[in-house]
Amino acid sequence: MSVNLTLLTVMGALYACGIYLLLxxxxxxxxxxxxxxxxxxxxxxxxxxxxxxxxPLFDKDTAAGDYNDPLPQALILTSIVIxxxxxxxxLGIIYRTWVLARxxxxxxxxxxxxxxxxxxxDAEDDSVIPVETSExxxxxxxSGDRPVRADKAxxxxxxxxxxxxxxxxxGGK
Numbered sequence: 001m002s003v004n005l006t007l008l009t010v011m012g013a014l015y016a017c018g019i020y021l022l023l024x025x026x027x028x029x030x031x032x033x034x035x036x037x038x039x040x041x042x043x044x045x046x047x048x049x050x051x052x053x054x055x056p057l058f059d060k061d062t063a064a065g066d067y068n069d070p071l072p073q074a075l076i077l078t079s080i081v082i083x084x085x086x087x088x089x090x091l092g093i094i095y096r097t098w099v100l101a102r103x104x105x106x107x108x109x110x111x112x113x114x115x116x117x118x119x120x121x122d123a124e125d126d127s128v129i130p131v132e133t134s135e136x137x138x139x140x141x142x143s144g145d146r147p148v149r150a151d152k153a154x155x156x157x158x159x160x161x162x163x164x165x166x167x168x169x170x171g172g173k
Contacts, residue, residue, distance in 0.1 A: 007047055014040035025105045027097060031090045038083030045075050 014036045021033030049072030098104065 004047070007043060011040050011043040011047065014043065025107075027090070027094045027104050027106065031087065031094065034086055034090065035083065038079060038086075042076050042079055045072050045079065048072065 018033045018036030018040060021029045021036065024030060024033070049069060053066055053068035094104065
């Protein structure tokens, strides 16, 4: 299968411009970036659809490989509908921000800056969990028919543990 180089170049340029515009602070530019990404995705689906073939209408005399695949066309149609809905939603957001604030750019607020400056380490969530988490630690634990010290019982599930009996499970010999 030969891919049209012009189509790939246009698709790459649309993706590049769309991502660049998506990273801007202006909502209008974000909207244009989303529209460019949607069109680039439509071209990508079109390019992966393969060569043009016969219409997907059944005829007994036509071989199965001669038909065109209708799936890329259905995916492009779905992509068009979704991009239209996202565009309408973004236009509503842009209109609302213009009516309320008379500006198109999104500004940082104090909470955004505070969250960006906080370290990613959380002492409560990222600390090492102790082996024994009970408030009332046991001195010994019964493992089968033999007592095992509590600090050794936690290592019983580790690979290569010496606490595990190598005999087959179920007591079979």
